Structure formats: structure tokens, C-alpha cells
Amino acid sequence: MDKRIVLITGATSGIGLETARILHSNGYFIIATGRREEKLKALQTEFNNERIYTLCFDVRKRAEIRSNIDGLPEDWKKIDVLVNNAGNAHGMDLFQDGKWEDWEAMIDINIKGLVAVTEAVLPGMLNNKSGHIINVSSIAGQQAYPKGSLYCASKSAVSMITECLRIDLNQEGIKVSEIKPGMVETEFSLVRFKGDAERAKQVYKGVEPLTGKDVAEVIVYMIQAPKHVNIAEVLLMPLAQASATVFNRKS
């Protein structure tokens, strides 16, 4: 295989980590980004320091993103695939009880963060007239659910940005895709409920959710599709889930 470089945001856990693992085992070169330096170091060790480059930044820091991407060594500059995976939910409240800080975090990370990373990586792809951008959104971006307002809105924005980007890049030879997972058991609920492990556990009670690896396998499939094939959108749910709110829960 030709040398292929994939930049994955939020590569230190969950879907991002599993995507990095599968791609690495398939010979890809991985640029792993995340906020947690120690987790990035652990991934470097796991990959024996081979075919991995790490960038430690918070997707909320636009200037840092830009300087990190622009500062990549020459042999890491040609990014073939960008997986915009970093994102999370903060709080789960009725709109009337919502907290401004939670709303702001979701807008800053899920929307502005994704845009800032894309903005930094895109010039290289445009220059090469090739590339693939895969945005990880959510079933929450197409179906509203109670207490989901700003999370659902942020993921809906990701869907629209993806669609517009595909249109704007149509003449440039760059693929743009979106994967919308349903229930996935990662750190997602723990973050949403601010470390309340008991509450997080209840989310998955009586159902078998997707794993980060399940989603990663589909992302890898999207990356490996033939050059003329773009898997534009995937909605991926566990068997036990029929919609954002309908589950077959065994108690």
C-alpha cells in the first residue's frame, strides 16, 4: 500500500482510539490528536513508535490547531484522510433547566472545533486535489429527543456542514462523508453526566450498545472504499435501537 496518512481527532478514547488501532494494524500512518498527553503517549507506546505522530491540542483552540497542523514535519504533511471524531455531550437537561456553560462547550467542541480542524487540514487536500473528510455526528443530529436540545443541534450542524462541504468540494476530488452512530458505549455518557458512573451505566442498561470498535470498523470500510465510491452517510445503530428514543430493553 502507498503511504496513507490519517489524522484522527479525539484519538485517545472510544471511536477515535479504535479507528486509530484498526487503521494502524492495516498499515496506515496515524496522526493522533487529543487533549490528554499521557493517553497520546500510551498510544505511541502501543504502536511501538511506528507510523504514529501525536499532536496535543484542544479543538477549542483554533490558533493551536493551526500551528500544530502547519508545523507537521514534511513527511507527515500530506494528510489523506481526516476523521473529525472529537465531540461530546455536556449535561442532559430540559432546555428550561439547561446551563449556558454546557451549551457553549457543545457548540465550541462539536461545531467550532470540527470547523477549525477542517479549516486547518483542507488547504493541503486542496493542493493535492485528493483527500477524504469523515465527520462523526450522531443519530441525535437527525432526531430530536428530550433533554437533548443543544447536543442534537450541534450534531445537526455537523450534518449540514458535511453536506455543504461535499457540495463545495465537489470539483476538488475530495470525498466528504458522515457517520451517525446511535448508542455507543464509550466515555460518552460519563462525560455527559459529568463523571456520574451510576447514571452513565443506566443508559446502557438492558441493551447491547455498539462498541467504539463497531463504529471504527465502519469508518475503516468508508476509508477503504474504491476511489470513485463515496459512502456519503451511514446511520449505525445497535440491533436493540430503532430510533433515538425507541429501544428493546431487557430488564
Ligand code: 8X3
Ligand atoms: C450519541 C447518541 O442517542 O446518545 O451521539 O445522543 S445519543
